[in-house]
Amino acid sequence: MGFSPILANVSKHIALTPEETDLFTSIIHYKKVKRRQYVLEEGEVNNRLTFVTSGCLRSYAVDKNGGEHVLQFAPAGWWIVDMRSLLNQEPARLNIDAIEESEIFFIYKKDMDDLREKVPAFERFGRIIAEKAMATYQHRQVDNMILNAMERYTNFCQLYPSLIVSLPQKQVASYIGVTPEFLSKMLNTVVMK
Structure with a gap:
């Protein structure tokens, strides 16, 4: 290398x-x-x-x-x-x-x-x-x-665009300060809308 x-x-x-x-x-x-x-x-x-x-x-x-x-x-x-x-x-x-x-x-x-x-x-x-x-x-x-969980998730996606598809949701949830279950429910709600 x-x-x-x-x-x-x-x-x-x-x-x-x-x-x-x-x-x-x-x-x-x-x-x-x-x-x-x-x-x-x-x-x-x-x-x-x-x-x-x-x-x-x-x-x-x-x-x-x-x-x-x-x-x-x-x-x-x-x-x-x-x-x-x-x-x-x-x-x-x-x-x-x-x-x-x-x-x-x-x-x-x-x-x-x-x-x-x-x-x-x-x-x-x-x-x-x-x-x-x-x-x-x-x-x-x-x-x-000051931001809600969805806004923190959006910021995470902007900061780490290459990671959003490769990281387990557990890791992303830990970073934005929510449980994996809450993150999954939040993302499923967004997809349903």
Whole structure:
């Protein structure tokens, strides 16, 4: 697998010289991840940034009753991380696993920190990615407070158009904050109209 997917993602935000590109690609690691295989488990310290090249990962928390609450899906071309664990080097509260067979690139935090020292443009890249993530999460929080379930579902479809047909309804329901039964009933009502 070549580095073109991750380089295309980076080049949307910063320009790199050939030497900087070589330095960046030298710290990238590749891994195949099987369905349901963890990239990060709650309690571990998140020490790497993960970029999905194919397949799909998700981050989620598990409540005291064993219920899963999906925070993010990461299809091809998306980054995924437990940001608080990564920044503070504390145990993760999130799990990150593959919902289908996937391929990922990952970069260890230490290597990325070193790269930012050598290539200041990566400070800008990190800031842009963090700002976009914050805006997305903030928007989602507001949606969860003021939108009804159907409106949240519509937003999900717009955010993840490639996933709507491939994800189990249980995963979608968890993301929009309803039970799978409620989602099924809601969608059946819409189809009948």
